[in-house]
Amino acid sequence: MTKARIPTGIPGLDELISGGFPENTVNLVSGPAGSAKSLTAIQYIYNGVKDKDETGIYLTLEEPRENVLRAMDGYGMDITKYEESGKLILLDLGEVRRRLESSEEEGIVGFEGIVTLLKNLLEFTGAKRLAVDSLTAVGLYYEDSPGKLRRELFKFAGFLKESNVTTLLVTESIEGGQLTRYGIEQFVADSFIVLGLEDVKGELRRTITVRKMRFTKHDTMKHPMLITSSGINISAESKVF
Ligand SMILES: Nc1ncnc2c1ncn2[C@@H]1O[C@H](COP(=O)(O)OP(=O)(O)O)[C@@H](O)[C@H]1O
Numbered sequence: 722m723t724k725a726r727i728p729t730g731i732p733g734l735d736e737l738i739s740g741g742f743p744e745n746t747v748n749l750v751s752g753p754a755g756s757a758k759s760l761t762a763i764q765y766i767y768n769g770v771k772d773k774d775e776t777g778i779y780l781t782l783e784e785p786r787e788n789v790l791r792a793m794d795g796y797g798m799d800i801t802k803y804e805e806s807g808k809l810i811l812l813d814l815g816e817v818r819r820r821l822e823s824s825e826e827e828g829i830v831g832f833e834g835i836v837t838l839l840k841n842l843l844e845f846t847g848a849k850r851l852a853v854d855s856l857t858a859v860g861l862y863y864e865d866s867p868g869k870l871r872r873e874l875f876k877f878a879g880f881l882k883e884s885n886v887t888t889l890l891v892t893e894s895i896e897g898g899q900l901t902r903y904g905i906e907q908f909v910a911d912s913f914i915v916l917g918l919e920d921v922k923g924e925l926r927r928t929i930t931v932r933k934m935r936f937t938k939h940d941t942m943k944h945p946m947l948i949t950s951s952g953i954n955i956s957a958e959s960k961v962f
């Protein structure tokens with residue numbers, strides 16, 4: 722059975738993955754700081770609303786809401802319009818937590834807290850798309866227990882797969898090291914996209930590679946990626962050597 726596709730709407734990317742993410746799967750994007758992980762996630766959610774009229778939720782756990790808004794505005798995305806119509810939900814979980822607990826503490830949230838929130842939110846909004854930016858931030862909650870992080874992450878992915886939503890998770894890679902912050906994120910995901918930021922003769926070169934995608938015939942080459950005034954642009958025809 723071939724799964725329906727949820728296109729990212731990012732120029733060049735859908736061509737690499739047979740049209741988009743398979744519906745109701747959990748997808749992962751990793752890369753070093755500044756490699757455009759957040760931009761990828763934002764565009765995935767924004768394009769869903771704009772092009773497909775699909776409700777999307779963007780959970781930000783690293784950047785405060787105002788930073789996300791500023792970035793979107795910089796790429797000409799009109800988020801206010803879609804927030805007002807309830808089609809795009811931009812949630813700063815740290816902020817929510819600080820308010821609920823009226824504490825000034827860092828708003829670190831564990832997977833259980835996220836699931837509790839999402840259970841209601843997904844049902845209430847009927848969202849088709851979800852982005853969680855990032856797992857690296859959630860992992861801080863389990864700093865003392867890698868075993869617990871592993872168990873909770875698997876449970877979280879299981880919850881998402883049963884939730885009738887197509888998810889994009891974000892995690893950081895370690896420069897010169899492993900592809901994901903905790904070394905396990907790629908195992909819970911149905912697909913895994915790696916963003917690169919390489920120093921070539923003093924210039925930063927952006928790349929993208931689809932490393933894994935279940936249910937899909939996909940491209941495995943490393944492609945060049947550009948950021949333009951309207952966001953990410955991937956050259957599906959050219960390769961990086
Ligand atoms: N208008 C623009 N044109 C080109 N590059 C930009 C523009 N705006 C931001 N950038 C770059 O895009 C990067 C994307 O950042 P972001 O998505 O936040 O990365 P990450 O989440 O991986 O840390 C920024 O670090 C910056 O270098």
Ligand SMILES: [Mg+2]
Nearest residue numbers: 758759760783
């Ligand atoms: Mg980011």
